[in-house]
Amino acid sequence: MEEKDQRKYFRNLLLHFRPSTVPERTLRLSLTWGLGGMAVVLVFLLIATGLLLKFIYEPVPGSAYDSILYLQSRVPFGQLLRNLHRWSGNALILLTFLHFLRVFYTGAFDPARRFNWTIGLILFAAVVFSNFTGYLLPWDQIAYWAITISTSMLDYLPVVGVGIKRLILGGTEPGTATLMNFYAIHTAILPALLLFILPFHFWRIRKANGLVIPRSPSEDTGYPGPQVDAMPHLIVREVTTALILLAVILLISMFYNAPLADQANPGLSPNPTKAPWYFMGIQELLMHFHPVFSLLVLPSMLMVGLFALPYIDDPTETAGTWFRSRKGRKMALIAMGVSIIGTVAGVLLDEFQFGLNPSGPPDMITNGLWPFAIILAFCAGFYLLMKKLFSATGSEVIQAIFTLLATAFVVLTVIGIWFRGAGMQLMWAG
Amino acid sequence: MGNKKSQEATDSGAPISRRVLLNRIWALAGGLAFAELIILLIAFFRPRRPRSDISAQDAVIIAGAVDRFEPGTVSAFVQGKFYLARLEDGGFLAMSRTCTHLSCTVPWVAGEDRFICPCHASEFDIRGDVINPPAPRALDLYAVSIENNVLKVDTGKLTRRSEFSTDQVTYPKST
């Protein structure tokens, strides 16, 4: 009797977005790795810590930096608060990316779920822009110059770029208007947007009758297995994951302080100046390609590809199976290896053979069209080779190409973060 | 809305019913209101104007007497955010300190006789021409004028250029 009442209570409150029963197999850690759930926890942690920061932070260039110093030295637990907000923000990007990978590799974008894939991509964009707009707020040298070079990338977009940059900055260079724009977007518009879109994300999961059912490659589709009560089976797992995550973030925040350099100085660019780490892949691309390609053609092709994916590829047959099939996994591994070697070799070759110190500015043809055509040809060749070699399904080959590109992006990001030193020269570690 | 009667009325080309007409007017008014809202928003977010109007006069910076600057040197003007270069032949160029690659601030490195950008290692010579990419264009220019042997730089307007050419240089009257 008593237990029953308790359940009812939970059903009303906690289960608002959840069904009362879920397929038992979707509870397995090896399906979700708890990634989406952890992302939700971080969204709420960020909102909570962000609200507290709002009581201390002053969004004007003259006092922003000082208010951060004040927060760190005078406010009880101020430094911890800043660390929590900073590390959660970074962790959210990382976890969202991993969640995106898990959704892709378990084929959870079949027709019942493809609209949710679209919603997910929008969520991802909101997460990245939240982090980017927050990056400027401390108004130190790192923040000022990272935003300067990131927004200056827009100058290279034909026709609209300069206008968009002026709109974002509220002028020609970062200043009072920029800080206020970023503050408003970071603390009101994007959090509201996230909170508005997230329920749609969860609603679509319910509409698809829960998550994809995990299956080993040899198992048949169709048999969903037994249902269990969400309370306690699902809820207990969720709460456990949340608590472990909170403990880890808290530990990290106790031992590592969020970076803060000198106050922003528009007259002095530090060497090296880097974009925020999640834009480092794009910055690295920019070092090798003409900007029209690195900032416009390649990213928009990737974007279109990602949004179109569930409409090109229907993974229903293999949904719930990691990497589609055993063959699929082998192909993805090969693609990963090829991509790591290819990307590193490409960067080195460009740096020491073609790209380094040619006389004259980057050229549209030699730095744009040619390498672009070579990369396209390479991907097409890889596609055909894979298809032939493995007599694979479309789904498996698309997965291999996705792996090729995703790995290249990760490798470029890693090179940008760890292997570029003073003057953006390549160097070993550090 | 579109009940059977009004449907027929519109299809046959006969005068449309009052209901359809009213609905269309409503839709039109709604559309107009929406468009107005968009225009308002765009106007609102247009880059903010400076709080106090800087007159054209204030943008002009008096750099000093011509012979204060040796040929082959570059002087930084922190307040106006520009460099004044005097070329070997005695001519003057006023250049923005903003790198044309991704807008870092470029220091003049006197020892190497060039501007070297700390961000991605672009290099520019004393005339602002690109020696080393990734910068795609020469440094932007401000207009220089010379009156009574005094140099004035108009920081109100920036001129883009792809590379150096002699007509960008301002020469003092030879005396």
Ligand code: HEM
């Ligand atoms: C703020 C960012 C995000 C949050 C908080 C979030 C949250 C969640 C949660 C809690 C789940 C439940 C299962 C799980 O943990 O995997 C889920 C599932 C899902 N997510 Fe996300 N997500 C985010 C971003 C994304 C992105 C970037 C994508 C892909 C483009 C995506 C696509 C999906 C799909 C398709 C499902 C259903 C998976 C299935 O049926 O197995 N989400 N998400």
Ligand code: FES
């Ligand atoms: S900003 Fe000067 S080289 Fe990139």
